[in-house]
Amino acid sequence: MSTQEDVDASKANELARTDDEPIRILDADGNVLPNASVPDLSAEELRSMYEDIALARRFDERAISLQRQGRIATYAPMTGQEGAQVATGYALEERDWLFPTYREHAAKYVHGMSLESLLKPLRGHRDGYAIPDDVNVLPEYIPIATQLPQAVGMAWGHQLQGRVEEAVLCHFGDGATSEGDFHEGLNFAGVFDVPAVFVCNNNQWAISVPRERQTASETLAQKAQAYGIEGVRVDGLDPLATYEVTRAALRKAKEPTDGERRPTLIEAVQYRYGAHTTADDPSVYREDDEGDAWREKDPLERLRNYLYSEGILDDERDGEITERVETKIDDAIAAAESAESDPDSLFEHVYDEPPARLREQREELNALREKYGDDAFSEVLE
């Protein structure tokens, strides 16, 4: 039952709505939409983008299967979201910085992390978070939304040091927009006008909580308005559109024109095809067929169709890609599975200089290992 006041209020809301249709370049079948122009990417770059999306999809399948076999621990799948991850990664220059979450395996990979390093933490080895010197990727963020203020700080620091050619790109989910750190980060970004791009991977779900329950705002992009920065909605299942929008935001972050603000909030509208993680069972809280409409706009299929129609890809090349992808993943799994962590390493990197107390604890553990053998430590705890 609604009162007259309710009706009036909802009309007012209706009028206040802007055109929030996400930006698209390709239609669901991979045809270029009328009035859309494709980004300036060479055939080779497009093929490579496609290959990385294909790799991400296959990586996901393999990782889920490894988890089922007990060969890796809990894994957060990205199927349906690879297009946005790879496309935003392609928009970055090597010197730009990436702040990823636990789900952005493909974004990390395209910005320079090895597949092996992605698998290592899943095998319990922390050195997978050790980023090579020439790679500008932060270790993945697990506490939700905490990366936003930090990304702002780094972009701010770059600006203070005159390093404006190094932009910062920060990923997070739809759920993250509810945290205080989201607000604080974007507010600072606006106030200090920093060269940062915020990519909200709106996959419609935060574990079991749907997007509508996360916020009463009509869109996530519109939150940008309150911070005095620009908000854009893009079809996150359209790799070309996501690339183009991210590219433009990065350009603006580095060289805004008069009156233009550097930071941008991009809402990349997408869908989490699978479970939140391998520990999650989505059938408890959502309908199985909910994803069907999204799958019809699948990023991999869409880009493949486009590339075929442009003559950039054919069966032979696609076959080569499939093989190459398999080999890369096989090699990474083999390398990750042969890695080990030395128990002694748990005391490393806590401080620059380990305090005496910590050195003592390290000796204590080593003495016990010597006395009882390492196997004694893995006897069942329960």
Add this chain to the structure above:
Amino acid sequence: MSSASSAESDEDGSGQSTESTGSGESTESGDERLTLVEAVCDGLYTEMSADDRVVVLGEDVGKNGGVFRATEGLYEAFGDDRVVDTPLAESGIVGTGIGLALSGMRPVAEIQFMGFSYPAFDQLVSHAARFRSRSHGAYTVPMVVRMPYGGGIRAPEHHSESKEAFFAHEPGLKVVAPSTPSDAKGLLTAAIRDPDPVVFLEPKLIYRAFREAVPTGSYEVPLSDAAIRREGSDVTVYAWGAMTRPALIAADNVADEYGVDVELVDLRTLSPLDVETIVDSFEKTGRAVIVHEGPKTGGLGAEVAATIQERAVLYQEAPIKRVTGFDAPVPLHSLEDFYLPQAVRIQDGILETVAF
């Protein structure tokens, strides 16, 4: 103080179980064989049935029944007004929880993992803990904040924290950590009925480790009493939560192999501490080994040790030993066995203390 019993009851599900708390009186007759996480859920169900003011709020607690299934079935039973999926915001959950409590409700907030409680830290320590004192008793916050805590489940980074000392340090908060299903239900009931805010820490490593008989109907285990899980005369081991289990294994080992008689005190409520039980046991044995998962420095073990020193120094036969997590972040799972106090480390600590 409650009767001696074993935290190790009925691992094999054979139906034989030892009474584990002895302090709770069930209002209805009958037992159910539950795991610890089922007992938490049963405790919530029972209190929600008895008291309309009790509401559950948190991330994924509704339709999903909680990521550990601790609230399974509550949404179906009580509806979305009383079992509430909130936006993803811990400060929001605890802050609104405080407001709900001030309005006369009895909120039970869930923080999905202890490692994600920090956005709510300000609300907990600056407000929940001190509403009573700031308002000279005019306002109180009868709220429970549940958090799964601790390591050992091969979880990703930040999912294995054991930072009970943060909360036990805060005057005005009570901190509870059950180690058995029947305690979990009875302590949770007492926590919900308590007029002050309670941080309720659930040892997720043993959420499903064993079943035991849990009384149906409602009963309380008071938030004041430690439990003696094993009586002994040579040395006292103090532990709580999941650590009571390796402690008990170690105690049984040293009894079998070395004839050392261990008394195991399960603190159960970490704040306020049951000083009397802690000290009485030490006066009997004169030797103490304190076990916790959290880092050694500033851990709750230091408080237990200092309490013993203050009250019973003349009974002391050996240095007080702490077997704890190290002063380093919890490692990822390939090394967590080396970080968490295992039976082998506890046993070594017991033997060292006894040999002194």
